[in-house]
Amino acid sequence: MRRYLAVLIALSVAFVSWTTPGYADMQQPAVVSADPVDWTPNIFNGQVNAIAVVGDTVVVGGDFSRIAEAGQRRAIRRPFLFAFHATTGRFRDFRPDLDGPVNALVPGPNDTVIVGGAFRWVNDQRRRGIVKLNLFNGEISDGFEGTIDTGEVRAMEIHGNDLYVAGNFSSAGGGRQPVLTRLDARTGLADREFQISITAPNHPRVKLEDISLSPDGRKLVIIGEITRVNGEPRSQLAVLNVGSRRPTVDPWYTMAYDSLCHRAFDTYVRAVDFSPNGAYFVVVTTGAISGPRRMCDTAARFDPQGSGEHGPTWVNHTGGDTLSAVSVTGAAVYVGGHQRWMSNPYGRNFAARGAIPRLGIAALDPRDGSVFDWNPTRTRGKGVEAMVATSYGLFVGSDTDRLGYEYHGKLGMFPLHR
Template structure:
C-alpha cells in the first residue's frame, strides 16, 4: 500500500490548504499504523553501485545554498532533500532567493525548489534517511522541534507538505542525535542521548521505523569516553542489514575494549557485539578539544568492506588521523586496515563507496601523502577538497575536479543512479560556481 501522489505537487506556488495538509498527514499516520508490510526491505539508494567514476564537471541544474553548510543530501522519489545549517537558497539561475531553514528539497533533473516541502526545523539537520513509506524522510540532528512539535533529534516528515508524521515519535531525551541510518523496519540512532522512549539507551538505540518504539532486542552499552561527552558520533548499517559499525568517544562496548570504533552483529537475537576489533584508532593523534577524530563510515555496495575517514588536530602525529582506510567486514579481533591513504595533515569528513571508487571529501590539499607534514611528501598528488580512491589499492585515482575555496570541507557525499551529490560550505566546484551543492554525473 502506498500514498497516492497528487499531480505535479511541487510545481505550484502554494502549499496545501490546512485541511488538505491535515488529511494527508493523517493518511500517512494511518498507513504507518495499519500497513507494516509497506516498510521497504532496505533504502533504495543504500549500497549504490556505479559502473565507473563520475565526470569531473558538475551539472548546471542543481540549486544553490547561499549561507551556512550542507551536511546531508538524499534523493526521495523525484525530489532531492538537502539538509544542514542554512537559511536561504536559490534556484539554478540564481534569480532571487527563498527562506529555507536547515532543510529543503528540489526536483531531480531541473533543480526547481519545492514550494510544498518547507518544514520548520529549529536546529541543524545532520543526517537524512528514507522514510518507511513513499513520500517520507527521516531527519536527524541537533534540533528540538519540527513544525512546532516536540521531535528532539529525530523526526519523520512528509515530502508532500513538510508536516511531521505523528505516528512516529521516538521520544529521545537527555542529549542530541548525531547520526541516523536504517535497514528495513530498523532505524538506528547515535548521539549523546540517555534514553529513547523511556528506555535507558546511552548514545545508541534501535527503534521501529514506523512508530519510533525502542527495540528491546537491541541494547548495546557504550562507556568510558576517551574525552568529553560519551557519544556515538557516526554509524552505518551494512547493505544486508546484519552489521552495524559505530564510531565515537567510547573506549569500551558491552564491557569489552573497543577504542572509538566497534561492530554490532545486528542479525543476532538479541543484537550482540561482533568479534571485529582494532587498536588502530587508539593513538591520540588529535588534540584535547576534539572528543573524537572519527568521522564518516560507508559500506561497499556488496557489504564486503567498509571505509572510514578521520579528522585530527593541527599537528601531524603518528596514527590514523586525517586518513581514509578500508576495513574488511568479516575481519575478526585485532584487525588491521587493508589499506590507508594519508592526506599529510588535512581532515576528511565524508566518504562514499560505489564499487568503482571510494570518494572522500574534506579540506585536504593532497592524497597519497604518508610522509607529508602540511606539505607534499614523496609521491603526493594534489587533490583540493575532494578525491577518489581506488577501492582495491587505496591509491588516488586520476579524478580531480577540485574545490576552491576548500573552506571547512565537504560533509555530504551521496551516490545515486545519476551520479554523485556533494554538499559543503563553499561555492567553487569543478571550476564552476555551485553554491554549497553540486552533482557530478555518472555519464558525463
C-alpha cells in the first residue's frame, strides 16, 4: 500500500470544500483499488456513523471514544468526533467535547463543519442535536442557533447556504417544521417558507432515516417512516422539489417499498445517494425477508424523471442480509452492510444459484446493477454506516476491524488507481 501513499502525497488532489455547489459524493473516473491505504487512523471501540471531507481535513463522527494514529497502539480519548489530515492521517487539533453520538456531518462555511446527532451538550454549552464547529480548534461557531427541541438529527445535506436537516425532531432552528427542515447554514435559523407535511398514519412515529440532495440543489430524496407527504401517498420514499423557497412534492413517485418486510421494521429503507450527475439515485434496505418480488435487503436504482408511478431501473438482492450504506460515484455504486452475497434474489440466508460472494462491501455497475469484480471484503459486524467518495478515493466507516484483508479499526480509505 506504500506505493499508493507516495503517489497520493505527490499528486495535487482536488478536495471537497465549501466552494463546491453542493455536498455530494464526488464523480470518480474508475473503480477504486481494493487495497486500502495504510495511514488512516484506528478506532478501538464503538462505530463510525458519519464522515465529511472539508478541504484537506477529514472529520469522523460516531459512537466511539478511543482512537490512535496508524501504527500507534496507545489510544487517546476523543469521544464521538475527531479530525485528521486527508492524505497523512495525522490528527488535527480539533477537540470538541460532546455528550452523545454523532450521526451526520457536512462542511460548513468559513472553515467549519456542521454536526448532527443525539447529543445535548457541546463544549459545556446547550446545543441539542446540531452544532457548527470551527474546524481548526473545535470551538462552537458564534451566531449559529440551529438546535432541535427533541429527538435526534439522522441526516443532513447542504447546498450553498441551504442546510437540510432530517431526523425525528419536532422543530429546529426556532421554526415549527418537524422531521425535515431547511436552515440557514450561517445562522442556523429555520427558513419559514420551507413547509412540508410528512406523516405516517398508523405508525408509532414519523422518522426520516436519510436524505440525498441532487448536485444542482433542486431535488431532495427523503426516505424513512413515512406514508404521506403533503397528503400524497408516498411509501417510505418521496422526491421533493426544493429549487424554490417553497418545497413541493414531485409528481414522480414509486410504490416499490409499499410491501412489508419483517414486522420488526416500521421502515426498512436505510440509505440513499444521488449520482454525481443527478440523473438517478440508489436506495439500500434492510428487511430480514428475502425474495425476488420483495425490496427487503436490496440495492435499487431509480431514475426520477417524468411523473406518475415508476418502478426501479434495477434491483440487486443480498438474499436476507442488510445493506446500510451507499455511495454513487458514476463509475460504480458502492454498497456496504453485513451482507454475505449480492445477486442473490432466491436466497433466504443461503447462497442460491447465481449468488456472488461479497462480504460486507461491494461495487455494482450503475447501468444494470451487476456486480463488479472488486472484492476487498470486510468483517461483517453490524455493517457499514458511512461511505464518502472523494476525488482520490472512497472512505468507509463501520463497526469492525478488518478491511481489505488488513487491520483497519472502524475506518479505511480505498484509493483510486493512478
